[in-house]
Amino acid sequence: MTDPGGPVEDLLRALAPQVVGVLTRRFGDFAAAEDAVQEALLAAAVQWPEEGVPANPRGWLIQVARRRMTEEVRSEQARRLREDRVARQVPADRRAAPAADTEDATGRDDTLTLLFLCCHPALSPASALALTLRSVGGLSTAENARAFMVPEATMGQRISRAKQRVKSSGVPFRMPDRGGWAERLDAVLHVLYLIFNEGYVAGVGDDLQRVELSREAIRLTRAVHAALPQDSEVTGLLALMLLTHARSAARTGPGGELIPLAEQDRRRWDAGAIAEGIALITAALPAGPVGPYQVQAAIAAVHDEAATAEETDWPQILALYGVLERISENPVVALNRVVATAMVHGPQAGLAALDAVGADPRLTGHHRVTVVRAHLSEMAGDRGAAAALFRAASRATASLPERHHLAIRAARLTDPGVQPD
Amino acid sequence: MKYMLLMQFSAATAGFPAIDTWTPEVIRAHIGFMQDTNAKLSAAGELVDAQGLAMPDSAKIVRSHGGGAPVVTEGPFPETKEWLAGWWIVDCETPGRALEIAAAISAAPGPGGTPLGMPVEVRQVMSAPTEEL
Numbered sequence: 001m002t003d004p005g006g007p008v009e010d011l012l013r014a015l016a017p018q019v020v021g022v023l024t025r026r027f028g029d030f031a032a033a034e035d036a037v038q039e040a041l042l043a044a045a046v047q048w049p050e051e052g053v054p055a056n057p058r059g060w061l062i063q064v065a066r067r068r069m070t071e072e073v074r075s076e077q078a079r080r081l082r083e084d085r086v087a088r089q090v091p092a093d094r095r096a097a098p099a100a101d102t103e104d105a106t107g108r109d110d111t112l113t114l115l116f117l118c119c120h121p122a123l124s125p126a127s128a129l130a131l132t133l134r135s136v137g138g139l140s141t142a143e144n145a146r147a148f149m150v151p152e153a154t155m156g157q158r159i160s161r162a163k164q165r166v167k168s169s170g171v172p173f174r175m176p177d178r179g180g181w182a183e184r185l186d187a188v189l190h191v192l193y194l195i196f197n198e199g200y201v202a203g204v205g206d207d208l209q210r211v212e213l214s215r216e217a218i219r220l221t222r223a224v225h226a227a228l229p230q231d232s233e234v235t236g237l238l239a240l241m242l243l244t245h246a247r248s249a250a251r252t253g254p255g256g257e258l259i260p261l262a263e264q265d266r267r268r269w270d271a272g273a274i275a276e277g278i279a280l281i282t283a284a285l286p287a288g289p290v291g292p293y294q295v296q297a298a299i300a301a302v303h304d305e306a307a308t309a310e311e312t313d314w315p316q317i318l319a320l321y322g323v324l325e326r327i328s329e330n331p332v333v334a335l336n337r338v339v340a341t342a343m344v345h346g347p348q349a350g351l352a353a354l355d356a357v358g359a360d361p362r363l364t365g366h367h368r369v370t371v372v373r374a375h376l377s378e379m380a381g382d383r384g385a386a387a388a389l390f391r392a393a394s395r396a397t398a399s400l401p402e403r404h405h406l407a408i409r410a411a412r413l414t415d416p417g418v419q420p421d
Numbered sequence: 422m423k424y425m426l427l428m429q430f431s432a433a434t435a436g437f438p439a440i441d442t443w444t445p446e447v448i449r450a451h452i453g454f455m456q457d458t459n460a461k462l463s464a465a466g467e468l469v470d471a472q473g474l475a476m477p478d479s480a481k482i483v484r485s486h487g488g489g490a491p492v493v494t495e496g497p498f499p500e501t502k503e504w505l506a507g508w509w510i511v512d513c514e515t516p517g518r519a520l521e522i523a524a525a526i527s528a529a530p531g532p533g534g535t536p537l538g539m540p541v542e543v544r545q546v547m548s549a550p551t552e553e554l
């Protein structure tokens with residue numbers, strides 16, 4: 001395989017959604033266009049590094065994919081059917097699409113239209129993720145399968161079912177109407193956020209491949225931001241990703257174990273990404289309606305701005321969690337606010353707040369509640385209780401790196417010979 | 422989320438006769454059901470892996486303390502009453518879906534076409550944390 005970060009690979013990923021867009025508009029069949037473009041991308045990934053990138057790479061891809069589609073149409077003896085379908089789906093004023101191999105400025109809009117199509121509300125999150133990465137991100141089925149650690153056949157089925165669902169939903173290839181816009185943009189941002197989080201993990205499987213997912217999510221969110229620079233939540237999401245991703249190098253130790261925020265070596269944070277994220281969120285916050293991505297980005301910015309863990313502006317973080325709690329109904333947010341409360345008003349105030357938050361039935365039996373109680377007990381000086389709680393939480397989590405991290409914290413509290421590293 | 426579904430057999434508590442006493446038709450129906458289940462899981466993009474295991478009387482236990490020859494002993498024990506007969510690894514959207522798949526497997530047909538009600542253990546595969554610590 002070629003270097004996933006190489007210039008050819010980057011170019012192919014950028015061109016993929018434009019080529020799918022052109023062919024989908026021309027043939028009126030998203031699933032077939034997507035298949036043909038995958039084949040063209042594979043051909044290019046083999047040929048270009050050997051023979052050089054053609055003068056008009058986008059035109060080359062369109063030509064190859066179109067030839068592939070034409071063969072398909074002929075062999076199926078279904079051309080008339082497809083033409084009818086195109087005629088039915090495309091309104092008359094849109095039927096005069098530019099010739100498929102001419103350069104035009106619609107590439108950017110196509111990326112956005114494809115994102116709206118792939119993040120269709122009828123798809124399950126896992127399917128929307130896979131389809132987005134393939135059609136918009138240009139990842140092959142094999143790359144997708146490796147990233148999610150499932151067999152290629154499984155990923156292939158997931159993608160083809162997703163395409164089938166998009167097809168049977170009858171959604172035409174164009175931007176949704178103003179009415180459906182907000183809901184669909186929410187779905188797009190949510191899928192991008194999920195892709196980012198899939199990559200923002202540690203110690204499991206092929207680390208590099210997973211980091212690729214975070215980078216890809218950032219790249220795609222940049223594309224949405226370029227198309228919708230005025231949308232403050234899009235800006236907020238991009239800022240949140242940059243500010244979070246900036247810490248990734250410091251987030252795991254040499255053995256893949258988790259290093260919590262307070263113990264990370266802040267010199268390993270990416271100062272450039274932090275500066276960009278802070279600039280974005282600073283511009284977005286006063287500009288439009290404040291949504292959860294912007295508030296989360298603001299919280300991440302406060303953490304990233306502190307030169308040491310002790311200098312963290314906890315009163316500001318506490319205030320931001322208050323805002324976040326009002327606009328997003330998520331018990332995990334309330335749990336995080338408990339931690340901020342303890343950092344501002346002391347562990348006893350935190351424990352009192354935790355009793356109220358932990359009563360939420362959605363948090364019943366959730367190991368995060370135990371983790372927070374353990375943390376606050378340690379802050380309050382109750383080492384015995386903290387150790388027992390950390391042990392209980394380590395048994396309850398389904399995350400391997402987190403289990404190791406919690407077991408080490410429990411051991412530190414019981415064995416005076418184990419020092420914090 | 423990935424889950425491992427473990428098909429556990431217990432001669433004492435199974436409540437049905439051992440498979441080697443079934444008629445060939447019943448065995449074929451049972452295997453056909455399992456293959457059909459796997460095909461459905463595969464088509465749904467949920468199947469990661471599914472394997473059956475040989476009987477425990479052909480198993481070996483290996484122990485090593487680092488140096489010297491490892492100690493290899495026969496089988497778990499001849500009087501084994503419980504054994505792992507096979508597993509599935511599925512990648513599905515919710516914990517509830519994993520239980521649903523396990524229930525379908527548990528109800529595989531036995532003699533007379535009656536669902537066997539085999540015990541299927543559902544264990545989440547350890548993954549990475551989903552949120553900042």
